């Protein structure tokens with residue numbers, strides 16, 4: 001067993017991605033395998049927990065095998081098993097956690113539980129040497145939060161969404177105007193076709209702190225569409241399905257609005273923490289090139305270093321769980337087989 005440079009097998013199944021990865025700090029990411037369940041959930045316009053659980057059950061074995069094969073390893077080469085144990089959909093989490101525990105028990109391999117959000121928070125460090133302390137903006141389908149990241153495993157929550165997550169706002173508004181699921185990438189494509197102009201100037205929110213709120217934005221978009229005669233409240237129908245120009249304008253205004261909200265919050269966080277010299281932007285929404293460029297330009301203007309992971313480490317993945325598992329192993333933070341999804 002090598003705990004200076006352990007070879008870590010990681011498993012991630014907190015939502016709708018079945019993922020496994022193998023990592024060794026000396027060599028880097030040896031494999032990062034993922035089965036995305038988007039096609040299973042698309043017909044419903046969102047993630048259905050029961051469908052997610054059933055798909056994880058089918059996929060977890062093959063995905064873990066594939067990760068080991070691609071890394072050219074067997075379970076006998078694995079020093080640590082890291083697994084996402086919270087937060088997430090209970091049924092989905094239980095499948096990854098039970099699978100990880102079974103492997104750990106059968107092969108007598110130490111087990112480490114990883115918080116999914118800690119995985120996202122450090123995901124930019126898989127590829128970049130980000131200095132501490134830094135501010136991390138995490139934006140995904142389930143979470144939107146700002147952290148002050150002081151060291152490995154040492155971080156402070158500065159603010160978070162009090163209702164919907166940013167990705168959820170993209171997904172819900174996309175559903176409102178019949179764009180399909182997931183909404184984020186489709187909105188980005190349409191916004192580009194409208195040259196990222198701010199047509200409708202949706203509200204940026206008034207919260208005088210580091211928390212976010214996106215549910216009011218969805219309502220503002222809806223009311224604006226009603227005012228324009230584009231949405232019928234009685235039947236809950238979008239009446240301008242043929243009007244690509246309107247869809248582009250909504251998408252474009254929404255994207256500019258959310259980028260502005262992020263930049264306002266970052267400016268406030270940086271003002272409150274003058275010791276910080278770098279900013280990271282992580283999570284599924286960090287796939288968005290427009291928002292990334294806006295934040296990068298803001299950071300440049302304020303002499304801040306800026307880092308974002310490549311897209312494979314933005315959306316849910318097991319590489320980020322392996323990365324956290326590695327430093328937890330080096331810090332001797334192991335778990336036993338009583339590890340639970342509510343711990």
Ligand code: KG4
Pocket residue numbers: 015139140141142143166167168170171182183184185188283284285286287288289314315316
């Ligand atoms: O991190 P992730 O894969 O899953 C969660 O942990 O939630 O994030 C998925 C979210 C979805 O809401 C999706 O619409 C959003 O990330 N997303 C994007 C883009 N690509 C994915 N949002 C905006 N622009 C994108 N290009």
Ligand code: ZN
Pocket residue numbers: 116120140315316
């Ligand atoms: Zn996530």
